[in-house]
Amino acid sequence: MGQLLRLLIILFGLWLVIHYVRRALKARPRDTEPQTRGSPRMLPCARCGVHVPESQALRSGDKIYCCPEHLKEDAP
Ligand SMILES: [Zn+2]
Known part of the structure; x- marks a missing residue:
């Protein structure tokens, strides 16, 4: 049972990292959009x-x- 809990925590951590990276990648092009x-x-x-x-x-x-x-x- 402890192993399942650890797996869930790892999966949640992975989801958080992916979510954060995707958000950072999405926000970047908006900032560097050419103003011309x-x-x-x-x-x-x-x-x-x-x-x-x-x-x-x-x-x-x-x-x-x-x-x-x-x-x-x-x-x-
Ligand atoms: Zn003139």
Whole structure:
């Protein structure tokens, strides 16, 4: 009977260790998740150098501008 009790204690200890390790493994990726995810890529204006999100940037050929005025001013 004493052996069965010892086995149960060992199994409980193993369960505790597995439970703790699984929790630690689950929590880790959340902490190290890259913070750049979701943020837009910033591009510098060819006229004034102001950085604008890629979605709001105006393109003329291979150049990027922050606003239509700068696009016009820099046009040949
Ligand atoms: Zn600009």
